[in-house]
């Protein structure tokens with residue numbers, strides 16, 4: 001296994017369970033890849049960025065269960081939204097069966113007008129009629145989500161205060177650069193086909209702590225986890241991987257090699273011979289990347305009661321109350337303080353902005369959204385910009401995403417960017433890992449299934465699906 005992110009870890013754990021001796025090599029000093037946490041020089045534990053999961057992420061849930069971390073994810077049934085005028089709305093399943101379970105909270109969603117709601121309801125009906133798939137999603141090259149919405153005559157308010165809010169956070173890309181297939185899928189799997197797909201899971205520990213069980217799972221079956229071990233080259237002979245090379249020219253060989261790297265890193269490692277044998281490795285540069293910015297605020301007092309809130313029409317998209325989520329009043333060891341983490345997906349506009357400008361902008365928005373913050377003292381702040389946070393789910397991107405099996409013998413790929421049908425998410429990464437493990441086992445004639453089924457449709461939706 002090369003790469004200790006969720007894709008590499010899930011492949012490793014699955015193969016170890018199948019009886020393989022897994023040797024995992026990760027370049028950094030910790031596991032988790034992009035979904036990890038680390039300690040700042042002042043001793044503060046911070047997530048690379050807040051990560052959330054949804055009820056419909058069945059493979060991630062299965063993976064957390066296998067490694068003993070399922071209990072470290074808190075699930076919430078109520079999602080709260082707030083606009084700059086202070087109007088709030090929520091999404092919470094009521095008594096009705098799917099697909100009507102959100103009707104009550106949708107009807108009372110104050111930031112949307114009646115016309116906005118009517119247009120949204122019509123689009124949802126279209127998704128339902130197509131059982132999660134509308135005919136125009138199959139147009140060659142794909143269509144953008146914005147185009148899909150325009151074809152369904154969505155009001156500007158519906159686009160700005162509903163579709164954009166949910167989808168930019170879920171898919172890390174602007175609507176005009178997102179393949180509508182991913183957008184429609186979010187609503188079908190998360191909000192329409194069943195009552196629980198939308199429930200939001202938030203870790204109650206720093207992200208790196210979720211992966212303690214992976215090392216144990218791999219080691220108890222004779223494997224090993226090696227940190228600070230970047231692979232520098234891949235050697236291919238007679239159409240098969242012969243070895244991987246580390247610093248100092250050290251080489252290691254194996255029966256099967258799973259490369260679970262981000263796609264830009266994989267593109268760099270792929271040499272001309274590899275691209276000749278497996279042309280898809282030469283096309284990885286066609287997959288773009290999209291940024292996410294995380295802003296961390298430590299206040300001297302409590303400024304927020306809710307565990308999280310989504311802001312509408314501001315640069316800041318989400319505020320997470322890390323103190324509450326970690327189950328401490330602070331998070332920084334200060335008696336009455338509070339630690340908040342803000343998330344801005346598709347944060348192209350912030351990439352060039354200086355750190356202090358981002359802090360000032362976000363602080364103003366936090367003070368507007370949470371009046372108690374106006375009287376609080378900001379003790380410290382950190383900005384973490386991830387320019388290549390995810391692959392960009394641009395229209396037609398799936399044609400560039402390679403399968404986990406390759407034409408080079410012994411070489412398998414994993415990573416959220418490989419062909420999983422899912423966007424760049426932790427769920428997508430684990431799906432890729434399970435698919436890679438299945439491909440390895442198939443290649444030696446001992447097939448086994450790891451991939452979990454989607455949540456089944458329930459309520460009225462189950463009748464016609």
Ligand SMILES: Cc1cc2nc3c(=O)[nH]c(=O)nc-3n(C[C@H](O)[C@H](O)[C@H](O)COP(=O)(O)OP(=O)(O)OC[C@H]3O[C@@H](n4cnc5c(N)ncnc54)[C@H](O)[C@@H]3O)c2cc1C
Pocket residue numbers: 002003004005006007008025026027028031032033034035048049050051052053229230231232260261262265292293294386388389390414415416417424425426427428429
């Ligand atoms: C800021 C941010 C916020 C996000 N928020 C969410 C969210 O809320 N929900 C969600 O589901 N997803 C979210 N994501 C996406 C999610 O983190 C990723 O989709 C997922 O973690 C990708 O896992 P991976 O294993 O495919 O890749 P990575 O996590 O990138 O793992 C690849 C690993 O390979 C290692 N590596 C690279 N080169 C080498 C080498 N040469 N040798 C050895 N090792 C190497 C890297 O160090 C890394 O550990 C977010 C991502 C970011 C960056």
